[in-house]
Amino acid sequence: MTEPLRVLITGAAGQIAYSLLYSVAKGDVFGKNQPISLVLLDIDFMMGVLQGVVMELRDCALPLLHEIIPTADKNVAFKDIDVAILVGAMPRREGMERKDLLKANVKIFKEQGEAINTLAKKTVKVVVVGNPANTNAYVCKTFASSIPPENFTCLTRLDQNRAAAQIAERVGVTSQDVKNVIIWGNHSSTQFPDVSHATVTLNGQSSSVKDAIKNDSWLQGEFISTVQTRGAAVIAARKLSSAMSAAKAICDHLRDWWTGTEGSWVSMGVPSDGSYGIEKGLIYSFPVVIKPDHSYSIVQGLPISDFAREKMDVTQKELVEEKNDAMLTVQD
Numbered sequence: 345m346t347e348p349l350r351v352l353i354t355g356a357a358g359q360i361a362y363s364l365l366y367s368v369a370k371g372d373v374f375g376k377n378q379p380i381s382l383v384l385l386d387i388d389f390m391m392g393v394l395q396g397v398v399m400e401l402r403d404c405a406l407p408l409l410h411e412i413i414p415t416a417d418k419n420v421a422f423k424d425i426d427v428a429i430l431v432g433a434m435p436r437r438e439g440m441e442r443k444d445l446l447k448a449n450v451k452i453f454k455e456q457g458e459a460i461n462t463l464a465k466k467t468v469k470v471v472v473v474g475n476p477a478n479t480n481a482y483v484c485k486t487f488a489s490s491i492p493p494e495n496f497t498c499l500t501r502l503d504q505n506r507a508a509a510q511i512a513e514r515v516g517v518t519s520q521d522v523k524n525v526i527i528w529g530n531h532s533s534t535q536f537p538d539v540s541h542a543t544v545t546l547n548g549q550s551s552s553v554k555d556a557i558k559n560d561s562w563l564q565g566e567f568i569s570t571v572q573t574r575g576a577a578v579i580a581a582r583k584l585s586s587a588m589s590a591a592k593a594i595c596d597h598l599r600d601w602w603t604g605t606e607g608s609w610v611s612m613g614v615p616s617d618g619s620y621g622i623e624k625g626l627i628y629s630f631p632v633v634i635k636p637d638h639s640y641s642i643v644q645g646l647p648i649s650d651f652a653r654e655k656m657d658v659t660q661k662e663l664v665e666e667k668n669d670a671m672l673t674v675q676d
C-alpha cells in the first residue's frame with residue numbers, strides 16, 4: 345500500500361478549513377490512490393469546535409483518510425509533515441486592507457517557520473494562505489533555513505480563478521476555456537491580473553483574450569480593479585471573507601504542484617529568483633510551469649509592456665515595504 349501522506353492544515357476549526365478538509369481527504373488534491381494522514385492544528389480555545397469537525401470528517405467515511413490528528417501543540421502538528429497548508433490566522437473585516445493584519449498574524453508565521461525548520465520533513469511543501477499571504481510566506485521561509493526556499497509558496501490562485509471567471513463570463517464560456525491568465529505580485533489590491541498572454545477557446549477556436557473581448561479599456565480598467573478588490577467585495581456582502589472559493593483555490597494550487605501543469609501556466613506566490621527584475625527572495629506571484637516531480641519554474645521571456653511594468657513595480661514596492669515592516673515586527 346502507498347504510504348500515507350502527512351498533511352497539516354492549520355486554522356482547522358475555521359471557515360476555510362471547513363470547506364477544504366473534505367476535498368483534501370477524499371482525494372481531489374493528491375490523487376485517488378494516495379492515503380492521507382490529516383493533522384489539524386488550531387489554538388486551545390478552538391479544540392471543542394475542532395472535535396466537532398473531526399466527528400464530521402469521520403462520519404464522511406472516506407476510504408483514503410488513514411488517520412486524523414487534531415491538536416493545539418505545534419510539536420505534534422509539524423512533526424514529519426509532507427505538506428503544510430497554513431491557513432490559521434486572523435481574517436480581515438470590512439474596511440481593512442490585508443496588510444493591516446500584519447501585526448496580528450506575522451508572529452504566527454515566524455513560530456511556524458521555526459517549527460517547520462526543526463520538525464518537518466526536509467522535502468515539505470508549504471502553501472501560506474493566512475493574510476497578508478506573501479509576506480507571511482516570506483517570514484515563514486526566513487525562519488526555516490534548513491528547507492529549500494522554493495518549497496515555500498503563497499496562494500494567489502484565488503486571484504487567478506477570479507480573473508479567469510471574469511473573462512469567461514464576459515466571453516460566454518466557462519473558466520476552463522480561459523488559459524494563461526497571470527497574477528503578478530502581491531495578494532492585495534496592488535496585484536496585477538494580466539491577460540495580455542491569455543487565450544480563450546470559443547467554438548473550438550483559440551484566440552487571444554484581447555481579440556475575444558475587443559474592449560481594451562475594460563481589460564485595462566474595470567477588469568483589473570474587479571479582481572484586485574474581489575476579496576473586499578465578498579466581505580462587504582457576506583460579512584465574512586471568502587471561504588468556499590479560497591478552499592477551491594488551495595486545492596487547485598496544491599493539485600497542480602503535486603501533479604504538474606501540462607502545458608499551461610498557473611500563478612503562485614514563489615521566492616523571486618530575480619526574474620523580470622523582481623527583488624530576489626521576495627514572495628512574488630509569477631506564472632509558473634510545474635513538472636510531475638513537483639519542481640516548478642517561473643515562465644521566462646514574456647514581453648512586458650510599459651503598462652505592465654508599472655503595475656508590476658507598484659506591487660513589488662508594496663511587498664518590499666510589507667517585508668520590512670514584518671521583519672521589524674518579528675524582532676519586537
Ligand SMILES: NC(=O)C1=CN([C@@H]2O[C@H](COP(=O)(O)OP(=O)(O)OC[C@H]3O[C@@H](n4cnc5c(N)ncnc54)[C@H](O)[C@@H]3O)[C@@H](O)[C@H]2O)C=CC1
Nearest residue numbers: 355357358359360386432433434435473474475477502590
Ligand atoms: N490567500 C488567500 O487567497 C486567502 C486568504 N485568506 C486568509 O486566510 C485566513 C483564514 O481565514 P478564515 O478561515 O476565513 O478565518 P477563520 O477566523 O474562520 O479561521 C481561522 C482559524 O485559525 C485559527 N488560528 C488562529 N491562530 C492560529 C495559530 N497560531 N495556529 C493555528 N490556528 C490558528 C483560529 O482559531 C481559527 O479557527 C485569514 O488570514 C484570511 O484573511 C482568506 C481567503 C483567501
Ligand SMILES: O=C([O-])CC(=O)C(=O)O
Nearest residue numbers: 436475502575576585586
Ligand atoms: O479579502 C480577504 O481578506 C480574504 C482574501 O484574501 C480573499 O478573499 O482574497
